[in-house]
Amino acid sequence: MxxxxxxxxxxxxxxxxxxxxxxxxxxxxxxxxxxxxxxxxxxxxxxxxxxxxxxxxxxxxxxxxxxxxxxxNGIPSTADCSNNVHYVILEFSSILSQIQHMYQVGRFIGRGGSHLRLLESTLNVRINIINDKSS
Missing domain, CATH: 1.10.8 (Helicase, Ruva Protein; domain 3)
Incomplete structure (x- = not known):
């Protein structure tokens, strides 16, 4: 230096x-x-x-x-901007039906995404859900 x-x-x-x-x-x-x-x-x-x-x-x-x-790039700068991206995969038992699978995903997300918003605000993270309907 x-x-x-x-x-x-x-x-x-x-x-x-x-x-x-x-x-x-x-x-x-x-x-x-x-x-x-x-x-x-x-x-x-x-x-x-x-x-x-x-x-x-x-x-x-x-x-x-x-x-x-x-x-x-037009993105506002932040002091602690991190480029780390972590992927978490929700795993389900293979014996679950499609309806049970969707029910558990819905429980994780919450009504209108309330559980995800709470998780994002308490842990200071950004959550994106990628599924078959995502582009």
């Missing part, structure tokens, strides 16, 4: 090599488009605002790229 108190981390020769090295590390992950990586130096330039220390770490630049990606 390198920090700059008075110099621009993008334009100063002292920090330029480390800055470009960090951008190349991000580029090698293939997580972000080239348009985001091309705009990154402009977002990190501190020429007109030279107060304080500016961290130059992989994680900080990656978070900045994630924010840029979210705003590019």
């Amino acid at each position: 390198a920090t700059s108190n008075t110099s621009c981390i993008v334009h100063d020769r002292k920090y330029l090599s480390k800055f470009h090295g960090t951008i190349n590390q991000i580029r090698r992950t293939n997580e972000f488009s080239s348009s985001i990586l091309q705009r990154l130096p402009k977002r990190c330039c501190t020429c007109h605002n030279q107060t304080g220390a500016y961290p130059l770490t992989f994680d900080d630049l990656r978070k900045l790229c994630q924010e840029m990606k979210l705003t590019e």
Whole structure:
């Protein structure tokens, strides 16, 4: 990690090599488009605002790229945005009839989705149900 108190981390020769090295590390992950990586130096330039220390770490630049990606896609950015997706499969006994199967699914969802909304709000999760009718 390198920090700059008075110099621009993008334009100063002292920090330029480390800055470009960090951008190349991000580029090698293939997580972000080239348009985001091309705009990154402009977002990190501190020429007109030279107060304080500016961290130059992989994680900080990656978070900045994630924010840029979210705003590019029109999704509001959140501080704790996670890209983790977990799938949970509801398993049923093979001896259940189709009617019993639908009854148990209905009990899990609740009337008008009340059980799912309660689960989403208490655990701070988003639940999507994928079935034969889903596209």
